[in-house]
Amino acid sequence: MKTILSAISVAVLFPAPLFAQGADVPSNLERLSNFQTTGVTDFTYVEQGGDYAAGIRRTLERITLPAGFKIELYAVVPDARHIAIGPQGVVTIVGTRKEKVWSVTDRNKDRVADEVKDFAPSLQFTVPNGPCFSKDGFLYIAEQNRVLLFPAAEYFYEGPDVAAFTLVAKGDLIPENEESYNHTSRVCKIGPDGMIYISMGQPFNVTPADKVEMYRTLGIGGIIRMKLDGTGREVYTTGIRNSVGHDFHPETGELWFTDNQVDGMGDDIPPGEINRQTTAGQHFGFPWYGGGSVRTNEFEGEDIPFDVTAPASETVAHAADLGMTFYTGKMFPAKYKNAIFSAQHGSWNRTTPVGARVMVTFIDDEGTATTQPFAEGWIDENGEYLGRPVDVAQMHDGSILVSDDLAGALYRISYGGN
Template sequence: MTVTQRRLPALAAAAALLLAGAAAAQAPQNIDKLKQFKVSGTDLNIPPVPQEGRNANAIRENLKRVKLPPGFRIDLFAVVPDARHMAVAPSTNMLFVGTRKTTVWAVTDRNSDGIADEVKPFAPSLKFQVPNGVCWTKDGFLIVVEHNRILNFPAAEFFYEGPDVAVIPVVEQGKLIPVEEESFNHGARVCRVGPDGMLYVSLGQPFNVQPREKLKLYTEVGIGGMVRMNAFDGSKREVYATGIRNSVGHDFNPKDGTLWFTDNQTDGMGDDIPNGEINRITAKGQFFGYPWIQGKTRITEHGYDKDPLPANVTAAQVLTEAHAADLGMAFYTGRQFPAKYQGGFFSAQHGSWNRTKPNGAQVLFTSLKADGTADKTEVFASGWLDESTGLFRGRPVDVAPMKDGSLLISDDFAGAIYRVTYVGDAPR
């Protein structure tokens, strides 16, 4: 082996480091260019994700296992790697899909046949970091909430074709939470714009159970809670709710304006406790009990169970099976499904990771009483958990009604989005 050959691995490693450094330096420069409507120099050709072939066929085959109520059918809508939370576009037949990685996907059904024709990265000239949360303002601005930054994209559904898009920094990098509180755990944010036009963002706390020395800071910042702010400049930021462990799904009831959210439970306390929660916020300042209680279970870590239970705990509306990992939820606003589903909400269970017998990996439906509180919760779609082997064939993350009344379900394990339609007595 020559001296040059021996040096090749070291030279390659050095080149990789230089390229990584250049990419890291490029992202801040690009956002400055985009704010000024300047060209970033990113390749105009954005490769799409293949929508047919062996992978798509295997996903369709797995969907044959999914059980739905009579009259419903489920189909593959799009192959979308790492698909997480979804934001259906207000005016066009497309949606944007977040991930826990570095990509936001633009998914388009160009011929309106109920199947996506094109899936490609949105704004690839930017470097996203865990852009899990996507949602819309009332006038068509796309919000992307990352681990520690919030961006606003004007008219994203009309200007997504190229790599460069207009962008408004709502919260600059490192300003959503203190940088020293960043963690790989519970860093996926979700968002919604409320009836008041304000942006609501959930901030999961980064521990299994937060230590006592973090309580004051987290309460002040809104970690382990929910914050709201102006959707365009981040002004008027305030903590809206506290006592939440890690909410990865929330939505407003369009009928009464209350904000509902899912909450994931403490790990390591056994298979059957604590219950998962679906909660309802009726006013600013409500406290939902964590870390002193979750569901009906007192939390033992750090001795919280030895404290008197705080008197102002708002009880959950729905208690779900422990460790099923309740994530995205959405009120059903369509008219395609039968009347029993109109006015209620769907929610996705991602599936357990630390239970001796796996559970979850299904979609629930919850109806409401006349007073706006939860009535009954039932399984709507199941079958992604193979009961014979205990293996997951899919893990639902989010649900989103389409304009035609169909329902989309995202799955980050299979890397897909499914579409549920009501066909009545028509053959499946």
């Protein structure tokens, strides 16, 4: 009952017009916002067994982990990107860089998914990379240029029609003439202040000088935040190139985020970044810096008009650090409490491939961060990618899920050692 009432309360916050006789035929989103049916009845289901799943399991046999840990196939999920685990543990929502959002269900709780099907199949998504849940069960999906809200998603997802509302309309996240095919994989998280934080990667390798100020004002090349009703938008973070992962420290509440750095400068520069933000409005150096302390060729020698915050941890160049999460579970050994697990996707811009692994970052009492490999082996002896991790999310039992958009899978990493 509480879930249904929450959905009704959202209808008050985000009213959608009822359609009079003779009006234009409403879109499916408008119908769902009015709690009306769309007529869509079919789901796309993803086969979870067979030769394809067996091939993924063979790849997982080569993955190395610290003693006591194991990795297993959790679900076959095509193009799997960022992960949002429902607060009730009923469903896991997985975004993609294409047109699908997937719902993943483990009905018998054997820690292997039983069902993968498309979420809200009547809706047309555009790069729905970034799903995130609020603690009270509201699902947000950050697309290329829109943010949708699905109240009570864990209740409604079983059917093709789900309660759905527009939080940020198309063209209001970024101007439509700034839409790009590049660096538009948004991510979102709900902060400890009860606001939604959305990454806004800028589309260029290095931002042209004539766009720098406009992008800073709009939050492109930054992280924005707003209230959960879509009001009170502000630019929280500036001076980043393309962050595709952020989370909040469980104790301090500080925002930490990954950042992908400039290509084309050589195999070993500039470094990737894991950043720590301690106050609103901090600037992290881009486009004057390409990563770490390495200046970009385009802005070399120019004075930087901001105080720049240096990375908390530098990572290997071109490994493409993406999704991340702080570990708060009880399954893993105590040393992993409040550590960051993050995914390195691997880069096209290196003569010898690196990345394609899960990293762990330990943070000491002074805030010093140290990053090291945790799970690796998705690059074989020939330099071929066998998988490309994208995101990490913590399950209710304390294990973690890792998404892989090359293999099209979710992996579950658990601990069974002493």
